[in-house]
Amino acid sequence: MTTKAIEQRFGPYGGRYVPEMLIPALDELTEAYAGLRNDPGFQQELSDLFTTYSGRPTPLTYAANLTRRLGGCKIYLKMEGLNHTGAHKITNALGQGLVARKMGKTRLIAETGAGQHGVATATVAAKLGMACTVFMGQVDIQRQYPNVYAMRLLGAEVVPVTFGTRTLKDAVNAALKHWIEHLDDTHYLIGSALGPAPYPAMVRDFQSVIGREVKTQIMEAEGRLPDSLVACVGGGSNSIGLFAPFVDEPSVRCFGTEAGGTGPKPGENAARFGENPQIGIVQGYKSYFLQNDDGQVQETHSISAGLDYAGIGPELAQLHDEGRIHFSSVLDSEVLEAFKILCREEGIIPALESAHAVARAMQLAPGLPKDHIMVINISGRGDKDIFITAKHLDETRWVEFLKSEVQDIENH
């Protein structure tokens, strides 16, 4: 970890744009985390949980078949999906869960889109002996039901959010409001590197283990740093986690991949850096948001519930402006194609979020020299997306299966 002060802002972005009543809670969290991030005992405890519980370090896998198929650079996959609960999300959840327990909090609350962060928070709450409530948009509950089931199994209460767009951004609003009402005993475990300070820096710190591991692993495998890194970007926790340890390495190019959805029109995608990037102040922080001219946050779409968020973490916004991260988007159709290819070529079923990064890598790789080393972050695994991917890729058999399951339940 670092001895630098916890950043409140990232250039013009970040900050704490919250009602006055939340300021004391953010002060308390900042103070607690400032002490713990440099506390060797805390770091050791977290590190032990990473290795004995979460499954870190996750492997860095040479993707020989994908490399051969694309015919360009050498491709490695950072296998974050091999973490306990199936995604990088558990890393931050363990970190914040420990911080919360040290602060004397007894409850964790979270918001979730795809459900991975909700599952991670529910898991950590169970592990650390804390109560847990997860807010989830009604739309996301429908499309990510396996994760809802998992959260309930883990002992969490899942609260459907029925207002607004009924997706992630409204789940964030619901969680923030709940937190305002339960500050004494509750920690709001924000799942991405966004929200009011200190969250963006704190989540970045916890997730930076991804990039640090990649650094070590690629040095062992290749004896040098990678030339490019590719990650998907919703709020941005897996991407900032991968990129942050490389930001000061000018030879390493960073590629962020946003959700291009079904097209460029408003409401069809979640590409904040698409045709008309707009800065705004929403949900406690200043950054880029998909919004209309009046400042109303727009509806978004992505085939992946984890990427259809209207905002982006403030540090990523700054790195975008500085030209340090190159952002672009891929379409849902390209994502499904990349999903299929990774399954067939490498025997890896990626999360649809991660398949965005694969789709971007498939565009980049063929044009790159053979000695170029690329690392793609496979931020999660795809079993959670079965209800989406099966519908697109195996519709007839999937529908027959669901019908027979329903029939079976009704018969008993």
Added chain:
Amino acid sequence: MKTIDQVFATNKKIGLMTHVVAGYPDLAATADLIRLMADSGVDLVEIQIPFSDPLADGPTIMRASQHALDNGITTNDCFRLAEDMANKVDIPLLFMTYGNIPFAMGMERFMRRSAGAGIQGLIIPDLPFDEETDDHLTLAHKAGLKVIQVTSPSTNKKRLEKVCSIAEGFIYSTLKVGITGAGTDIDDQGIAFLNRIRSLTDLPIAAGFGISSPEHVEKLMGKTDMAVIGSHVINLYEKKGPQGVARFLEQCRHVGS
């Protein structure tokens, strides 16, 4: 039109500030409601410019805002409403909204247009005084607007002193730590906090969050200069229509007169 300072200079035992969401249930009804409030003896009205992601609003106000947005209400509509109302009522009007609305328009332009529409002050709960905000306080002053500072019982001593030192017009304090509308009890913690503010400033104090009966208003008498009623008016409007709102406000006004 009376100024904010003139409103607080009267000798009422306790004043009333009410809240409307512009465009809920539609713009004409909002206009009628503001007139009705003025006619019922309300001293100040805050007009909320709806926002898609309101952090501090409870379910009632949020639902009203979403309804207004679904009906296509824009910030320009809110300016037109304010301008129309400023010509028709004698009481000061404030805008309440969230930071992204003025930010999207450009702070300076928003301030100028608000003042031009007859608005006298702003309540923007997610723009804390110490956050970088394109200098909204200075720009508001330049336009002749007062920025009303919002505090809550969780505000610590140091921040409260700072808030009091920069506040103008009046200080708006929540009676509890929470979102608007929920709960109905005015507890000792809320009252104690009002006393703490009183010990730090001579500015008038308005208190709100959870006020839903004339008894609540009475309970605040002598402890605050103004009671703020938001969600309850919307609930009443939905259940009993404008007459129900008028009756309720009359009852509350009698407490203070």
